[in-house]
Amino acid sequence: MKSLEERIRKDGVVIGDDILKVDSFLNHQIDCQLLEDMAKEWHKEFGDAKVDKILTIEASGIAMASFVAKEYGVPLLFAKKAKTRNLAGDVYTTKVVSFTHSTTYDVMVSKKYLNQGENVLIIDDFLANGEALKGLIDLCKQAGANVVGCGVSIEKGFQAGGDTLRKMGYKVVSLARIKAMNSQNGIEFE
């Protein structure tokens, strides 16, 4: 998506050769007009696929997923990072490894809101190793829901997550796909 790539070039900050900070417009301070445009782009890319629900993970996926839910006219569900180990029996849980924070955490959704046979479009801000998306896919599997695909804002194409998910058969639509980046030469998109 041209306007997203231009915005990343203009306002993104590359640190070293694998960290891209986009907190001025995407995941701390947020340009909501851009998010609405991104939602329309995902809708176009996923075409006529039937979507009953949008699923994302707190916190930085919520804003963009909200506009996708509005675009499709379906509910948004966001997976919560579990604050306690004593989870009630009425939730699906899965583990997500965070490379950024070098931790593993539990994420959960209420069983009431993820149902067998539902067609779920998963949305998240970054795709690197794909751990968050795999966790969300696992929640859908536990519920017997059908994963329509994954919409991602920024894919680090030089990390393995996107290709792994595609090989598993999932349709992954990344609006900006980075081939290479470093703080000297900036960003090269695919």
Added chain:
Amino acid sequence: MKSLEERIRKDGVVIGDDILKVDSFLNHQIDCQLLEDMAKEWHKEFGDAKVDKILTIEASGIAMASFVAKEYGVPLLFAKKAKTRNLAGDVYTTKVVSFTHSTTYDVMVSKKYLNQGENVLIIDDFLANGEALKGLIDLCKQAGANVVGCGVSIEKGFQAGGDTLRKMGYKVVSLARIKAMNSQNGIEFE
């Protein structure tokens, strides 16, 4: 706001006499068309007040605040719950007491995105004791930003937060204000 009150009556679940669960449409699974309608209602209530930025707190404020930011055509900024005690010097931080979870936590925003003289409209899902809103107001004060007011989805009018904030001189617009509630008799709105 009539449609929000009706939705709370229909889908809200009262537990005991002070817990209201709205996770089927407002803060876990989310009806984004309702959020867009709420954003328009806040815009109407705050009238011609100049607004440069929307501020909320993760995670359950983000979706509704996104639609307010889109409605006003201004950026959204969400305060993050700090995961570490070692915060870099480039953030404003404040402490928020959570009565729900019986804990105190730090919230932070980057100094880059909250600026002196900016007119900030604060949005959050619930107002009970007002601790989260007071924390967000404190962040604005530290930055020298001007608080235009606070837009709240659901105010528990039988708790002190709303009146305290109004006595402090802040304009607080709650789209549904609960006078009393309990699991036997349901909800009475003001």
